[in-house]
Amino acid sequence: MYAKRSRFLTIMLTLGLAFFYIPMILLVIYSFNYSKLVPVWGGWSLRWYKELFQSAEVWSAVSLSLQIAVVNATFATALGTLAGLAMVRFGRFKGRTLFGGMLVAPLVMPEVITGLSLLVFFISLNQLIGWPAERGFATITIAHITFSMAYVAVTIQARLTGVGQTLEEAAADLGAKPFKVLTAITIPQLTPALISGWLLAFTLSLDDLVIASFVTGPGANTLPILIFSRIRLGLRPDINALATIMILVIAICVAIAAIIMFRQQRADLLDRQMAEREES
């Protein structure tokens, strides 16, 4: 009975993982395919990588996407942190419930609605004050900040609630004025959440296709927009090469983060054991 069930679980796990990873493995393999037609195997080759590196269109899309992602992540983290602080540390202020609801609304709003409403907003703004005359970097960035800020605010709120207020009280008790408490205690306490919030906003922006498609203008192609528009004309091997590079970069980043975290944890553990031994 027990053995049977565990075999069932193993099969389910294998199937689940296979469903998840086989497409990615196929993608990587096909990126090395010489043939111009994706499903036809024409032997191993780096042809599409070479073509990819020579394509100005791809590189301008990568550069635009990265620029938007960095600016978006930075602003979203700053604004989201302020919103999170207001929610957790300002006590009960008038309109707190409404504010909290409005803060998380972008999380549940369909992207099509967000994108469409932002487009309408930018068009009317252009008619009113003559800006933005052209949609592109600025409009996409603003659109991304509006929704990724909500994700950051949620992350920050969770961390603030988690760490509690005792350290801030201790700092105030030792004579630190409110602004000093914020910079010397609260912000350093929030560092892990700030980093993960920033990374989250960065990824959300890099990933977004729907909202960016609404608020972009002629000539401003982000990477997802470019990939999607090319795919519409049929599968293309150079896109496979691009995707493989992205997978590699992400894998390296995750591995580095894991190694750093593991080392830190081990060092902390050793220090604590040493302290306990010294005392006894």
Place this chain on the structure above:
Amino acid sequence: MTVSTAVSPEPWLDQKEQEPLVKIRGVTKKYGAVTAVDNVDLDIYKGELFCLLGGSGCGKSTLLRMLAGFEDLNSGTITIDGVDMADVPAYERPTNMMFQSYALFPHMTVEKNVAFGLEQDHVPKLDIADRVHDILKLVELEDFKKRKPKQLSGGQRQRVALARALVKRPKLLLLDEPLAALDKKLRKQTQFELANIQDKVGVTFIVVTHDQEEAMTLSSRMAVMDAGRFKQIGTPTEIYEFPESRFVADFIGSANIFEGRVTEDGVDHVRVETEFCEVYIDHGHSVKAGSKIWVALRPEKIRLEKSDTIAEGANQTAAVIDDVGYLGETSIYKVRLPNGEIFDVTQPNQSRPTHAAQRLTWEDKVNISWDPSSAMLLHS
């Protein structure tokens, strides 16, 4: 560190000569419908080590947080060294607090943690270094100043927290369950250290604790709190030997409490009639003859003798041993009185029992008795 100027060892007795350092008047704190602190008054004098003792939710921590400036008062005033604290924010109060969780800043070294308070006051850098060094020496942590809090053991963290709270030489140090996070052995040792340090630096301490033994060992005076009010304020001896209510008698140590009626109320003695014997108390009490009161007897103040004859007269009665608990240094006897009530009696095991016959055991007939000074009258 500053050494306290000559103060009377019992400043609360000569109130005319000394102004209290802390004056709490009619302080009330409500959380919604719950009253955490209910209209309390308290004076604390310079150099005292005052304990607020009570169970969880009795309002002791709330009172401490109001002194620190973390909670607003609903009504009443708190005055520290003659200054009304109503409009003084936490960061400007002459108090420092040692938190139950220690609240050490995890991203700063021990040295930086201790220096933090001095930096806020813009003390010159060289002075900061000196003062940090001195205070770390006092708590025997000079060798640990470059460590982060997570690299310290529980006892070391506790001492860093104490050093950080003391380094600013506050007029008043507030300690929230300072020993609760330590293991039992370390706690006992630290109790005495804490009292020694207080003696050395001469700062007034207010300690919140739920541990009655801790309160008894540490404090010059203590207040027993329940449901937001003070049940009794006094020295540990006063609280233990002269409790005023059943709550205090039962909360501090253990006590056998029984009902009685006052039959005679003399200037220097009181007689109380109870269900099993007459209780004679050899000092005066403000009670009315005929009124119903309670009497409490501490288990260690009752004598126990094996006897077949039935005891008669005041302050003694026959009883039967119902249960025996051997604790090593002492034994606890549960004795059944003629009316069925069970008393706890503790006896020191002064000699090794060599014969089984010497030992008191189940169903032995005994006499219990106590001194005329031992019984305690409780009004409520």
